[in-house]
Amino acid sequence: MRLQTMDSKVRMKIYLILLIVGSNEGNRELRLLGMLPKTGSGWVGGDSCQVAVRMALDDINNNKNILTDYNLTYDWYDSKCDPGTSVYQMFEIFHENPPYHMLLGGGCSITSEATSQVSYLWNITQFSYGSSSPILSDRKRFPRFFRIALPDQKLNPARIDLMRTFNWKKVATINQALEFFSVVIDDFVQRVQGTEITIISQEIFVNDPLTRVQNLKTHDARIIMTAMYEHKARDVLCAAYKVGLYGPKIVWVFVGWFSSFFWRINLENVGCTVQEMDLAAEGSFITGPVYQNPIEERGVANLTAKEFDALYHSHSTYLPAYKSNDFVAHQCYDNIWVSAIAFNCTIKRMAEIGHPKTLDMFEYADRDINDIIFECMGNTSMTGVSGQIVFTEGADPNRIVKMERIQGGTRELIGHYRQDKFPNGYFEWIEDSIKWKDGNIPRDSTLVTQREVKIPLTLYIPVCVLSAIGICLAISFFAFNIIYRQNRNVKLSSPNINNIILLGCVLCYSSVFVQTTEADSSVTCLTRKLLFSLGFTVTFGGLFSKTWRVYRIFTNKKLLKRTIKDYQLLAIVGGLVGVVLMVMILWAIIAPHTIIVNYLDKQVYLIGNDAEVHLFVRVCHSEYSSYFGWVLYIIQGALLSFGAFLAWETRHVKIQALNDSHQIGLCLYNVVILSAVGLTLSLLLADQEVMMYGITSGCLIIGTTLTQVVIFIPKIHAVYHKVDTNITTMSTGVAATSMNNDSRTHENEGVS
Template sequence: MRGYEISNYITLCREITRLLSVYKLPNSKLSGVLTLTVSMPPLALFSFIFYALSFTHVSRYASTATAAEDCILRNSFQPGFVAEGDFIIGGIFPLHYNQEMPDQNYTYTPPPVKCNGFDPRAFRWVQTMRLAVEEINESTELLPNHTLGYKIFDSCAYPLTGQRAALAVLNGLSEADSPMCSGASPMLAVIGESGSAQSIVVSRLLRPFRIPMISYFSSCACFTDRRKYPTFFRVIPNDDYQVKAIAQLLLHFNWTWVGLIRGDHEYGRFAVQGLLRELQGSSVCVAYQEMIPLLYNTQRALEIMQVMRRSLAKVVVVFSAEGEMTPFLRDYMKQNITGIQWVASEAWVTASVFTGREFYPYLGGTIGFGIRKGHIAQLGDYLQTVSPQRYPDNVLVGELWEALYGCSPFPSSANHFPVCSGQEDLLKQHSAYMNTSSPRVAYNVYKAVYAVAHSLHNLLLCQSGNGPFENDSCAQSNNILPWQLQYYLQEVKFNMAGEEVNFDLKGDSVPYYDIINWQRGTTGSIEFVNVGLFDGTKPGGEELVIQEERMMWAGHQSEVPVSVCSPSCPPGSRKAVRRGEPVCCFDCVPCDSGKISNQTNSVECIFCPEDWWSNQDRTSCIPKKVEFLAYDALGIPLTVISVVGASLTVGVFVVFFHHRSTAVVRVNNSELSFFILFALTLCFLCSLVFIGEPTVWSCMLRHTAFSITFSLCISCILGKTLVVLAAFTATRPGDNIMKWLGPKQQRAIIFSCTLVQVVICAAWLIDAPPYPSRNTKYERSKIILECSVGSSLAFWCVLGYIGLQACLCFVLAFLARKLPGNFNEAKYITFSMLIFSAVWLAFVPAYLSAPGNYAGAVESFAILASSFGLLFCLFAPKCYIILLKPEKNTKQHLMGKEKR
């Protein structure tokens, strides 16, 4: 507590001690009273001093030797209804919903709180209690030979007045009849209270006297604490189930951005805390939390409405009582705010005060969880027995007439209503009082009274020696103590209209709610339509059952309203939470390539499997496109060029073979020329192996075939270069160097040079041969089928050996380029090797950087380009002479001995 509160408590305790000493209260009892008062808030504690001492029950603890005149009734709190009986039960009901606080300067006894705003609905609850008692008294099966009595008070829906009513309940049936302060309280049980805040106060007052209390409308989860509220029972479900139901409702309709409004009491506070706890980790966020003051303030209410008007949250959950909601909603209608979807708690979702047709444009479509309805057969007839003639001195009956008819049957200077006879008929249109078609709270009152009756009945059936108390004893029927009745209340179990009524170890009843929807009736007024249920006894996820087709929403719409901070993210995108804002406020970010989201409001995008890729909308995975160097826009031109090159080579071969006896063919070593043409034909054709889907055999063939054929071709050119160099460098006639470069030697050179390449390829195929592979790294949206070289070392050895042969051939031809002769072939060999080397030097970087299937195309192009280079450089000049200049195809011309 804060410092000033501690000092106030000390002062108050001193004052209580001084005042109670007047009644000679023993120290042991005094300490118990002080313990009780310490648990009260300061305002209630001040009231306790002035009100508690007004009742004779406090002085009952004084010595029996105290004179009767010491117990003086200093104030009076008249009950609403009273009836005698063998056993007395109390009733506390919120017959008014508004209060006027008196001036409390603590210099004189404060006047009582003035209660305003008569509630016909609560008055119906009172009559239900009276009806239940009368039925029990008339029953021959329940409490035979015994009767129940009652004493009913008004709490004004306010904790302070509820406390005053509780203190009055503790006294006897009539305070004037109990002047002596001795013995236990004649009150065995209390039916009440409606609001959780009032029930907390009443339960704490009843706790020291161990008087059980059965609430018909207090659903706060705080009452499950049996250490604080050991005598508390209720026939309404615990709010833990209600907040669970509301959380499931919000999730069911995808309302992710909601407002919360609560009353300024324990019920509202615990309910909001429970709902926030239920919503943790879910997709629902709270846009704002507001509190309606306990003592209603219009200015504060307008501030709350302004928040509601500005917010994007179109769904508002309200945990409040009917009394404080009534003025709030009237001001709400004056502000002409529409479009709000109300989610009502059980405290006001079936309040008949809101059924007028003027409420529908603003409250129509409200949905909430109402306590289970029942059937009370005689209630309608019993309510009509109430009249000013039957209760001429009952102020509450006069206020009922004022609320229903706007006139007063008991004229006085205090009210300003016109006078009426009091003989008016109670009609069905007075639904605030006469609505008995589906009683809910009234049915709870009915069950509570019967729970007390059944408990008393079981207590009276106890047989000595088989009792539940000390030494197997039973309670004395003529001196039943409240705590003995509490034991039987905890164990009671009975059936009412097919419903089993009992209490668990925490005093709670079965968690069951009807889902109520406010719809427009035939007369334009609001009707409460049952559109589903919530059964807390079912497994998780199966509790909520909603008939959506029967529902009507705010603004008389048939479509479910939308209440979100951000629009839903469609499939193909994910939610990205905005920095510094709740998780319900987000931006929608498209999924990256290769990821998808196939649900609305996906938190993250998921990767597609390895061989799959996202479609254009990023909503599903589709098989990746498989690519390879096929017979398409790239493969067909390469195929055509390859075939053309092979055809040209064959054509040259035919020309050479046909003119094999001519000087040009013979001088240039026709055998080696045929070998070169054969090798070039194979070179052109081996590029075809690079086109088409790679297989194990095609991958092994493509690299080995091109390397061996090119090695054969270069070996032939090398042999020819050696022959040319040897022929033109012979210095003496006797030098017979050509005998070392005869046909056999030339074949040996070609074979040995080619054999080296064959050995390298064989080792490559044995150790780590090329194989088909699926390349997904270069372009993740595609699968590129290509041939992996297997051993990179072997691949570069193959190319390196061809390059070594070409370099050697180029050097030798370069040395012989200026030798005499009209047809010095060394010049053409030099130029052909220069082109060949340029092509393959350019191939290396192009091959390494070529993407996917383009690598095969680059290699195929290099093969074709180098093959064409060799073909044209070596054989084009010869074909030119053979076909177009036959006069130069003579030995004399070639040897430079032609006559001029």
């Protein structure tokens, strides 16, 4: 009986124990510790966050599909946005209270930086809902840290794709000299390395950014990425106004956590008016995280962002005083849900590996359990009321980025960047939301189009026609020489030498057909110079050689018989041509011509939408062209001087058919005048290649034509009007009387 009684008592005790154990299994506690800044001099949005935390705890604990048989609890302390206070209170709570499974917070980056550098020593994972400091991405300094907020450097992929969207390939950066911002710019620079994007200038300032902004203008920066605090952004925009770095051509890119009208407020110490700041800020892009899901979709909590807003603002613990900071509510709500999903993953993983403990039995010495929590956190992906949350790179999630633009003095939403679709992020633009001035997208730099200067057909054809007419004229004179070669007027004028003169004229005319401005071969360069040099030498060499014969005969004071044949004159011309050819050959050997591109910096044309046309011309270049050119000038100048001397000395020989001194004087006058005009204009119009071609060709055609006309028209006139060919001189005392056509005096023998 006692045995039965004892047996019944034992069975009762066992039942009570099982009942107690079963009751405890249904209330296994998973403890969260939160840092909520409710007081202090910094951000005090802890109360706004706590309302969302309570909502999340209720929704999770009432959800049968997550953390089954577990109860999620939340303790908090006031971090005051102060790193010292946060670390001290964390130490105290960790030592006084039962173990916590995760540390949530802080809301301020400085408190997260301070606590996450030591919280991992308790084998605990820290998860922040509001810290966006780029420094927190450093896994070496913060090894067990995650966050739901988007750091500034995670905006860089959106900024880079923004540049690609509008075909901007040149960019400049400017940042405040703080590690917080240097990390952002360094990340941007690293991301664009090896891409089509070029960084043309990187500027850093400590206090006054004026000189750095001036450097941006000097580098012709158009697209400018910034990283700085809000008050420094105002200084930068004011400096931009002062140096003129603003307008529809300039695009500033700022972060999205500035005040809604940051460029208009607190201007007392800035030095610019509101109107000036409006001008400087107009057209700027603003990239920032979204705090609530812009897509109307139901997430893990079966709520849309709008439905959450309605529930949040109608919650029993919500007060109107929380309004200024309730933007953080969506992230605080999702902060709890992500933690719960990570815990749920940990529970399953521990069961799969047969871990001797359950998650509620976690202690700070259980590093292996925290390793599982940390791994599950990194693999978490969910859609919440703040948007899609995906961890792919360390502590930072991939979130939707909000794109805004300052237009008409206000910030306007223009679209979103779906970075949550990593690695294939894309833009979702709001149609017709971007209002470009005059409908033109700004360029990353002045669009420079290179255009080759060519001789226009409207100039080239007339010049060639005139040259062809000149050649035809020379051929006509040549025909005249052949037909009337036995006529005494023609015969006395040395028709063979006249033909040589006509050959030189044809060579000069032919040089006009060669366009050196569009040269594609060194042969072209040499051809034009050779044609002109030989043509000039042959023309005036022939003219002066026969004048030299007249000079030799009619200045013969001793009346000696003197015969000068045509071949002797041809030898003189040939000698002159040989000298010129020698110079040209040496020129081609020592300093051969090459084709270079000469950019005409003074000839720049604006064609609208920040586009310019820069002209260039292909020209002939030789290293020692000036030296060889002067050698030719000296030879030709000596030839002209000698001809002038001969013309002066034979000016008293009165037979027109024989003496060309007057014509030579007129030719010299024309050549000197035209050469002076051509040389002067060529120096003044060194970059005006088309005009240069027109002027030099015009001078050449006029000079060559006048030479032909002056030399041959009098002879044609003498033939058709049978001018007397009596030979008389006045200065030498030598006289001769004309004989009949079949006889000649000893004075003019050999003149044929």
